[in-house]
Amino acid sequence: MSAQEPPSPAVEAVLAFADDELVLGWRDSEWTGIAPFLEEDVAFSSIAQGEIGHARALYELAAGVLGGDADALAFDREPGEYRCAPFVELQLVGDWAATIARHWLYETADSVRVAELVDSDWPELAGLAAKMDREEAYHRLHAQMWADRLRESAERDRFDGKVAELWPYALGLLEPGQRERLAELVGREPVDAIERGAHTEGFAELHGEMTMVRRSVAGARW
């Protein structure tokens, strides 16, 4: 814990980041058991575990400033209090092309966000970002491998269509100043972003499912 209290915009940003990772991890885990083949079943489960691990570390960091603990921040807030981007809330399970399109856009956007946090003047956040970056390298490799594979396949148009559809959502993951960098990296023109703030229709159901154990058994630990 830092002696000097970090400015609240930094804590807000950490919470938004944690919410992104938690909700995306949750969505990724929906592929467990039903991915197109066994290797991807394992891969998406492991990626989900990684994202939720990152969410936990970020919530712990935020809890050090706001009070409470990681579980309280992850599961005790009302749906309206979550700051995740609509991009991560979309339920894409069953649609592999859309899932890979989001995976590739998310990991690329995340690399822009993490690269900036590594230089944060909040030392704990900078250290954590550096650790996350090492782990994310494997997520990025996986996403790129699949994006390349789909682009070289007969499903190319379908994949490109999903990337175009998700592009305004992906931009909403980043601060306005970071968006041009993302556009460069993915080779697209910036458009109006679908911003954080309002939740998608499916979020209430996801929130209900995600917090079910916590709500039904007070003080449950797992």
Place this chain on the structure above:
Amino acid sequence: MVTTERVWEALGEIADPEIPVISLVDLGVIRDVEVVGRQVRVEFTPTFLGCPAQEVMRDRVAEAVRALGAEPQIDVILDDSWSTDRITAEGRRKLEESGFAPPHLRASAGLMVVQLDAQAFRCPYCGSADTTLENLFGPTPCRSIRYCRSCRQPFEQFKTI
């Protein structure tokens, strides 16, 4: 009287919960030990943030310190001070003996699929270099799956991070 040497020795006996052939000291997750009177401060730097064995490791470290008659304070360090380069030579040898290809040293490994796919990882069963990457992801966050084309045995490889 508890000494830092005795604490390191005790921590060297704690098996990794998921790969019990190597100890927490071999794994490199113990960054520092400091003894002040009856107080023992241990800096614990976990492997992967998503690793579910983190709490078990931390609790076992605390137990080991208590068993020496001292009071533990475990500081969890969540920065990038752990990397697979912290796994000791002894740890790498034990991994290989039990069927895990040890990680590359970071210094020698650029993280690219081409390189992971290169035949640089030897099969821990038959020693052949004719191995291929099967899946970047494995049963735990720290492992990938490879396949040996020579003895036709899949095996696990500790990820380089």
